[in-house]
Amino acid sequence: MAVVETGAAPPSVAEVRPRGASRREAWQRRLPLLPALIYTIVVTQIPFLVTLWYSFQNYFFDVPGGAHWTGVSNYSKVFTNAAFRGALWRSVLMTVVAVLVAMILGVAFALLLDRKFIGRSVVRTLIITPFLVMPAAAALVWAGPMLDPNFGLLNYLLEPFGVHHVAWLSTHALGSVIVVMIWQWTPFMTLIVLAGLQGQPADVLEAAKVDGAGVLATFRELTFPFLRPYIELGILLGSIYLVNVFDAVRLMTNGGPGTVTTNLPFYLYEQVNNAFDVGGAAATGVVTVILTIIVATFALRMFARVFQFEGAGS
Amino acid sequence: MTAVSNREPGSQWFREMSGRIGWGIVAWVAGIAFFLPVLWMVLTAFKPESAAETWPPKFTFSPTLAEFRLVFAGWGPFVTHSVIATVVSTVLVLVLGVPAAYALAIHPVKRWQDGLFFFISTKMLPIVAAIGPLYVIALKTHLLDSIWLLIILYTAMNLPLAIWLIRSFMLEVPGEMLEAAELDGAGRLRQMREVILPVISPGLVSTALICVIFAWNELFLALNLTTTNAATLPMFLISSVPQEGLYIAHLSAAATVASVPVILVGWIAQRSLVRGLSMGAIK
Numbered sequence: 001m002a003v004v005e006t007g008a009a010p011p012s013v014a015e016v017r018p019r020g021a022s023r024r025e026a027w028q029r030r031l032p033l034l035p036a037l038i039y040t041i042v043v044t045q046i047p048f049l050v051t052l053w054y055s056f057q058n059y060f061f062d063v064p065g066g067a068h069w070t071g072v073s074n075y076s077k078v079f080t081n082a083a084f085r086g087a088l089w090r091s092v093l094m095t096v097v098a099v100l101v102a103m104i105l106g107v108a109f110a111l112l113l114d115r116k117f118i119g120r121s122v123v124r125t126l127i128i129t130p131f132l133v134m135p136a137a138a139a140l141v142w143a144g145p146m147l148d149p150n151f152g153l154l155n156y157l158l159e160p161f162g163v164h165h166v167a168w169l170s171t172h173a174l175g176s177v178i179v180v181m182i183w184q185w186t187p188f189m190t191l192i193v194l195a196g197l198q199g200q201p202a203d204v205l206e207a208a209k210v211d212g213a214g215v216l217a218t219f220r221e222l223t224f225p226f227l228r229p230y231i232e233l234g235i236l237l238g239s240i241y242l243v244n245v246f247d248a249v250r251l252m253t254n255g256g257p258g259t260v261t262t263n264l265p266f267y268l269y270e271q272v273n274n275a276f277d278v279g280g281a282a283a284t285g286v287v288t289v290i291l292t293i294i295v296a297t298f299a300l301r302m303f304a305r306v307f308q309f310e311g312a313g314s
Numbered sequence: 315m316t317a318v319s320n321r322e323p324g325s326q327w328f329r330e331m332s333g334r335i336g337w338g339i340v341a342w343v344a345g346i347a348f349f350l351p352v353l354w355m356v357l358t359a360f361k362p363e364s365a366a367e368t369w370p371p372k373f374t375f376s377p378t379l380a381e382f383r384l385v386f387a388g389w390g391p392f393v394t395h396s397v398i399a400t401v402v403s404t405v406l407v408l409v410l411g412v413p414a415a416y417a418l419a420i421h422p423v424k425r426w427q428d429g430l431f432f433f434i435s436t437k438m439l440p441i442v443a444a445i446g447p448l449y450v451i452a453l454k455t456h457l458l459d460s461i462w463l464l465i466i467l468y469t470a471m472n473l474p475l476a477i478w479l480i481r482s483f484m485l486e487v488p489g490e491m492l493e494a495a496e497l498d499g500a501g502r503l504r505q506m507r508e509v510i511l512p513v514i515s516p517g518l519v520s521t522a523l524i525c526v527i528f529a530w531n532e533l534f535l536a537l538n539l540t541t542t543n544a545a546t547l548p549m550f551l552i553s554s555v556p557q558e559g560l561y562i563a564h565l566s567a568a569a570t571v572a573s574v575p576v577i578l579v580g581w582i583a584q585r586s587l588v589r590g591l592s593m594g595a596i597k
Contacts, residue, residue: 028502029423032413036473037429039410043470044436047444047451054447109344117338123345125581129352132580134531136548137569140555141355144562151367151562153354183351191588195596233595244440246534251552265442269538278446285443296438300431306595 048289054282061276074283084284086259087267088291090174094263095243098181099235105182106189106234107227113190114197124194131187139251142180143169147252173253173260180248185241189234196230197223233306236299264288355573358566366563381567385554389571391542392550398461399546400529403468407476407525408518410469415480416506420492430481433474434593441471445538452539461544467535472525475593479524482594483517484510520586527576547572 055074059067078084113124130138146153149167158166168176200223208218246265249255255262255270262270268288271281358366360377418426441448449458457463487510495505511518533548540546554568555561580587588596 026424029417029421031417033417033423033429036410036414036477037432040433040436040470040473043466044439047441047448048439050447050451051444054450109341112337112341112344115334115337115341117334117341119338119342123341125584126345126349128580128584128587129349129577132527132573132577133352133355134548134551134569134573134576136531136533136551137355137573138351140551140565141351141569144555144565145354145358145366146351148367148562151369151371153350153371156369156371183348186348188591192592192596195588195592230596233592237592240438244442244534246442247548250533250537265440265534268442268445269534272446272449273538278450281446285440285446288440288443292438292440292443296435299438300435303431303434 051282051285051289054278055286057279057282059278061278063276067279070279074279075287077280078283078287083259083262083267084287087262087264088288090261091243091263091265094174094178094181094245095239098178098185098242098245099238101178102182102185102238103189103193103231103234105186107193107231109186109190110193110197113194127190128187130183131185133184135184135247136251138180138184139248142176142183142248143252147176169253170257173257177245177248177252177261180252181242181245184248185238188238192230192234192237193227196227200226229306232302236302236306240299352577355566356570358563359570361563361566363560363563366566367560381563382571384564385567385571388554389547389550389568392545392547395461395464395540395544396530396547399464399468399544400526403465403472403529404522404525406465406469407472408480408522411473411476411480411521412511412518414473414477415484416510418477419481419484420487420510421502430478433477436470437474441467442534445534449538459540459543463539464532464536464544464546467539468529468532471532472528475528475590476521476525478593479521479590480514480517482589482597483514483521486517487513516586520583520590523579523583523586524590527580530576 054067056069056071057067058070058073109127113120113127117123133141144152147155147168149155149165152168154168155163155165166172204222205218208222213221244265245263246269249261249263249266250269253261255266264284268281268284271277271284357373359381360379361372361375362378362380365372365375417423418429423429452458452463457466491509491513492505495509500508531548532546536544536546536549537552540549551565551568551572554565
């Protein structure tokens with residue numbers, strides 16, 4: 001793995017230096033890292049410490065008198081609250097479905113784009129565009145011009161199939177939001193898988209073909225195992241972003257109808273913006289962070305593995 | 315492929331060609347279907363408002379720039395805020411990220427792996443979880459509704475990604491070049507300026523590109539922490555949806571204008587997009 005080798009044996013560490021010099025050397029090495037490290041610690045960790053503090057406070061924006069200590073009552077509310085569990089469940093559901101479908105479509109598109117045909121680079125460009133559209137713009141355009149029951153393009157296109165003026169955002173709200181998530185993230189998966197396909201050693205595929213291996217067998221035995229780290233990487237990175245999806249929920253359905261599309265980010269947003277419940281939102285946030293840390297521990301391990309494999313390939 | 319088909323010309327060749335054309339058609343259909351919502355957005359933006367909300371939807375109409383004119387008349391402060399927040403945060407990311415990547419790649423600190431994973435772990439912490447307290451902190455530090463708040467947060471948001479990415483470019487600087495510079499008696503600053511930066515400058519461009527995309531498109535923080543003095547383009551889009559009246563053409567024009575910069579940049583830089591999005595994992 002190129003990455004580790006360069007790190008473990010940089011050009012100048014091998015030399016033996018006197019102790020004072022090595023301490024100076026250590027600081028010389030550390031110094032360039034410090035600004036970014038301190039900045040990241042201050043900006044990303046302090047808000048979470050403050051969140052921890054407020055999670056034990058009773059603090060509503062709209063109630064005068066400020067915050068006061070309330071023990072674990074915010075937490076007991078979180079755990080007894082069906083709305084929180086619902087939002088958590090929907091977050092998981094939306095992320096898993098969107099990531100998996102986007103990945104399946106991504107693999108399919110990547111396989112198509114890996115073939116030679118006329119206008120391949122144009123089609124590639126068309127396919128990556130949804131990812132580049134501003135998510136807020138995508139959400140609003142889908143909610144209006146695309147999905148509107150009265151004049152939406154989708155109803156028009158589906159009319160020959162017996163679909164008549166369906167109000168997608170009220171009858172299939174969760175599905176509609178997930179479709180937009182998939183639409184925006186399939187290009188990401190396509191690009192990553194395509195990069196994998198194009199890195200596939202051609203001679204091995206040649207050999208399989210000469211040996212008379214079928215297309216499906218070649219894909220199952222050679223291509224898929226080769227693609228695996230790329231697929232893992234796509235799923236990992238896609239999940240990190242999609243679990244935080246907010247724009248589509250806020251702008252397409254506003255969490256509704258009812259709470260049908262309320263995921264965790266939107267739930268937290270409402271707790272702060274509509275209920276002014278800083279303490280409650282903080283406790284929800286702490287629980288979310290703890291759950292995230294549990295998931296992230298596995299994710300980080302996956303990261304280490306995926307990136308090592310990458311280094312070995314290059 | 316050619317070697318195989320040359321051995322049995324005729325039917326084999328024909329099958330391969332027709333297969334190629336068939337799959338090409340499938341790919342084109344898939345690509346156009348995927349692009350359709352974008353195309354529809356742009357088409358609708360050129361419609362007069364009365365032609366945008368019709369059944370059946372109109373595909374032929376006399377195009378007008380009226381809605382674009384309205385958008386350009388109203389987006390001034392929003393686009394200014396977006397440009398400032400995007401550009402300044404991206405510059406800050408590079409200023410902080412290049413030295414950090416250096417300390418994790420060229421002359422690595424002792425526990426550089428822990429450092430790398432610390433940075434990436436902050437990307438996994440959901441910022442939404444801290445939004446209430448973040449609001450209170452911003453309020454108390456008088457940063458609420460200030461462009462500096464967005465700059466600070468967008469910098470933190472993109473820094474981990476940038477460090478991973480820049481580091482991956484630095485690892486590609488040939489060791490001989492670094493050694494030669496050191497033998498020449500170049501200090502670390504000179505080594506950075508004369509050897510590393512010239513080699514990784516294309517990489518810095520694609521790093522900046524990724525940071526620009528994420529900062530330009532960000533809505534959650536802007537919506538929660540700004541109202542007027544720092545409201546960005548995504549919020550302009552929301553304001554283009556009124557409580558009543560026809561708005562579809564206007565919304566489409568606003569959405570088109572807000573999305574076009576990133577779409578164009580992404581089209582031009584497709585190659586670096588892959589590497590950037592995979593944080594340097596895919597070369």
